[in-house]
Amino acid sequence: MPSAVAASGSNHALRVQPVIAEAVxxxxxxxxxxxxxxxxxxxxxxxxxxxxxxxxxxVMNLGTNAAQAMNSRGVLEIALDMTEIVEAQALSHGNLPAGRYIRLAVRDTGSGMDQATLERIFEPFFTTKPAGHGTGLGLSTVHGIVAAHRGAVDVKSQLGQGTTFEIYFPQIEPASAQADEGEGEATEVPVEYGNAETILVVDDDTPLMQLAEEMLAALGYEPVGFNRSPAALNAFSADPGRFDLVLTDEVMPDMTGVELSGKLHEIRSDLPIVLMTGYGRTLRSRQLTAAGISEVIKKPLLSASVAQCLARHLHSS
Ligand SMILES: Nc1ncnc2c1ncn2[C@@H]1O[C@H](COP(=O)(O)OP(=O)(O)OP(=O)(O)O)[C@@H](O)[C@H]1O
Ligand SMILES: [Mg+2]
Incomplete structure (x- = not known):
C-alpha cells in the first residue's frame, strides 16, 4: 500500500546477525x-x-537499560540464535505462536525488578529513574518495534540478581534476504499505511496525545490532536467533512470519550470512531453502538494494532 507520507521504517528481508553486531x-x-x-x-x-x-x-535501548541496572559494572551478555517453537507458548508479556524464530537475548546481572515494576515496564513514560534521568520511553519503543515486526517479548527478572530480555522475531527463508538495500518490495511486512487521511485525536493526557500523533504520522496519517474534548468538538463542528476518523480517549474531564462520540455521531453518522481505553474498563456494547463507536482499542497503543484498526475502518470495501 503506497503512502503519501514516508513511514518510519523501511521493511525488507535482511540477515539479522550483522545488524545486531553493528548495534553491539x-x-x-x-x-x-x-x-x-x-x-x-x-x-x-x-x-x-x-x-x-x-x-x-x-538493542541500544535494552543494552542501555541493562548497563544502568548494573551501574556500569560487570558483564552484560547479548546472544542471538534460532529456535523452533513447536507449540504456542505464553510469554511474560504476550503469546508466541508456533513457528521458527530468531531470538535475541540481553542478559544483565543488575538490580532486577519486582513484580509491580515488571508489570508496567512497557507503559509509555513509566520509569523508576529520578526526574530528569529517564523518559520511560525506552521499553515502550522496544515494544512498539517488536510488535510491528510481529515479534514477542519474554522478560525474566529477579530482584538483586538480574534481568533477561528475550525478543522473538519470526524467521524467513535465508535465500530471500537481500545483501543490498532497497529491493525488498516483494517481502514487505504487511503493515497498512495511511493515505494522508485526517485523524482527530483526543486525549486529555497531552504527552499521550502527542505520542499518538507521532505514531499516526509515522503510519502515513495526518493527525490533528486536542487535549480537551470540548475543543475537539468545536473543531469538528466547524468543519465536519475535514476528518476521516476519530481516535478518542474515554476517561476525560468535561466530556468523556463516549459522550463526545455521541455528539460527533449526531453531526456525521458515517464517521468511524475508535475509542481508546485503559485496562480493566468495561463499557456496555449498547452504549457504544448508540454513540457510533466502531471499535474499542486498549492503551497503551501499539503501532501495528493501530495500523490494522485504522485500515479496517478506512481502507476496507
Ligand atoms: N535491565 C533492567 N533491569 C532492571 N530494571 C529495568 C531494566 N530495564 C528496564 N527496567 C525498568 O523499567 C523501567 C522502564 O524502562 P525504560 O527503558 O522504558 O525507561 P527508562 O530507562 O526509565 O528511561 P529512558 O529509557 O527514557 O532513559 C526503568 O525505569 C526500570 O525501572
Ligand atoms: Mg531505558
Missing amino acids: DLLRASFPATLAVETHLAAADAAMTGDPTELQQV
Missing part, C-alpha cells in the same frame, strides 16, 4: 571500561523481514 559495537563504544559486553551471536544466516535501524534501536 555502538553500545560498547558508549560504555565505560568497567562494563564488558560478551556476545554469542550465532544464527549467522538467519533472516527476517524488518527495518535494520529499528532493530538496532531495540
